[in-house]
Amino acid sequence: MKVSLFITCLVDQLCPNVGVAAVEVLRRAGCEVIFDERQTCCGQPAFNTGYRKEARKFAERFIEIYEESEAEYIVSPSGSCTAMVKHFHELFPDDQNWRERCKKIAAKTYEFSSFLVNVLKIENLNAKFDGKLTWHDACHGLRDLNIRREPRKLLQNVEKAEFVELQGADVCCGFGGTFSVKFPEISAAILDNKIEAIEKSGADFVVSCDASCLMQIGGRLSRINSKVKPLHIAEILAAQE
Amino acid sequence: MNQLTSETFDSNARASLKDVHLRGALKNLAATFGERRRTAIASVENWENLREKARAIKDETLLHLDQYLENFAENAERAGAKIHWARDGKEASQIVLNLIVERNASKVVKSKSMATEEIHLNRALEAAGINPVETDLGEWIIQLAEETPSHIVVPAIHKTKKQIADLFVEKVGIEPTDDVDVLTRTARNILRERFAEAEIGISGVNFGVAETGTILILENEGNARLTTSLPKTHIAVMGIEKIIPKFTDLDVFLKLLPRSGTGQRLTTYQSLITGTKRSVNGEGPEEVHIILMDNGRSRMLAHPVTRQSLACIRCGACLNACPVYGAVGGHAYGAVYPGPIGAVITPQLIGIGATKQLPYASSLCGACREVCPVKIDIPELLLHLRAEITDGEANGKKTDIPIKGKFAERFAFGVYGLAWKRAGIYKIGTKTARLMQKFVARDGKIGEVSGFLGKLAPPLGNWTAFRDAPVIAPKSFRDIWREELKNDLSTKDTKKMN
Known part of the structure; x- marks a missing residue:
């Protein structure tokens, strides 16, 4: 194909x-x-x-x-x-x-x-990744494309990885494109709720399907020297050892 | 009273973010109402189907609104009500005032109504020496505090119990207390006296049924029932979009509204009012006046995209679901209608010039659209308004938006439009950026860029005030593709799928 x-x-x-x-x-x-x-x-x-x-x-x-x-x-x-x-x-x-x-x-x-x-009908990519993962639902993937079950299924099938659900996983991270620089204080306030939930989840990695959310979440995690790292789902699924 | 305006949304919001009490109250609101709503809608079979039905009813009504309004007026008058038409808020307020003055009345009670908030009715009446008393507990609290509602359904949500207790001590002279029962009993006792002496009752309307001329008012405290039945004269102020065609349509909306708004299966009271009292010894007011108010609504009706704004049934679910409202609260919007639906209808009601920050006050996350019981596509409306703002024209007419101050953004998007159209220019652009970032990047990221540099490039300054920024990678994906991936078509056997 x-x-x-x-x-x-x-x-x-x-x-x-x-x-x-x-x-x-x-x-x-x-x-x-x-x-x-x-x-x-x-x-x-x-x-x-x-x-x-x-x-x-x-x-x-x-x-x-x-x-x-x-x-x-x-x-x-x-x-x-x-x-x-x-x-x-x-x-x-x-x-x-x-x-x-x-x-x-x-x-x-x-x-x-x-x-x-949904197209290839593959839920297990034979990926192997050592770490505790949690999932952030990127808003447009979730609400415009109705993607909720798919990434969770894929991540749950990753060998050695442990998947934990994030509290408020479907709440916006506050990015919103130009919103993040037009109203930086509001964007950051929304982001802080997300960061709090991520830290509380005990995950080592927060995973999503959008580089933009990961840039927002990762930017704050980096600023506060958090141990949690942002990763794109493709990076997890690509890993095999 | 120092009123905030929409023009300063950004600074209003910054102030709200520093208010610890407010942040606590908002967090509580989102959690409690969100959960209650979820539980309540789970008790309905096929919620989605209901939403579709409601929207279809609204769409059909709005398409033939003139006809349905005439039906409504005819049937309401047949039942003894008097219909008044108001083009705008000023006219509506004047009609109310005239009705009061003509009856030599001065004792006026009010039940909760966003339409009367929208037209600042109390202000107009007070200017003429009439002081209406708000009888909804939340509304009464903010009236005492000389504030405005910060939420469509729970107007005093921004106030803590302690703040309310202090307010009662100061304004009605009770002993200091933290007992909620004492506070509500105090309000109840005072308001009962106001009801007993009231000559005029003013209410809003949740739905107006065209085929019967009935108006429906939903509430939980019984104050709207008293407002509309005890005084001799009842005046209802109603936006023209409140019309629904048939009595049986209520079946749909009564399932949707309380569940979406407060997470209740049904409100405690539903008052259905069809005209005046039937006989001399019957119950109800001798006179019922219904003011049908346009106030900018026909403008929304005119455009196929903005028309859906009029489907709103004022449940407040989008406020409770919105991360922006949840962070800054209602007052920051500087307008009667806050939150996502407020950001959509305020610019359409009072003009986009003074409200042009509001359509941008959203991350476009779509949570509002998801919870809306009548499926209003709020993100679509926000984008529509944003396009109107940048085009500098609304519905083909020039708006009052000053071009000044938008030049930098226009220029940036102009360049972006030029450069990103062709991969060649795109590459030069990113190469330049890669070179420039050497000035600000440390350890593979960009930390806070403040001072002169931050002001020189506001997006970078604003981003890095709270977040580190990533650096542009030494090699772009397209470079890696060309050099390494393109011809490496091998999929190593060891890594192959089973």
């Missing part, structure tokens, strides 16, 4: 190891992974800040690139960017042609963990 990777700009620039891990896992699952180097950003920062004209450019470019692809699926290690792709058609309220093109591409775009479980 041919899978085209939509890597997202955060993973591309800030945590490329997440992308490397995603490639490793998808190949292990039997996929042929391709990557179109012309890709840039999904345009979500512009869309969420109200810059629709700019966001449209990103959407058009994204659609054009992936329409050319022979891959059956587009897979992304981000619930939030995947959700943005699902929103693309809203950027063209009066253009039926573009709306159709957006919906067609959106239908074959999947978030990484959901792709493994």
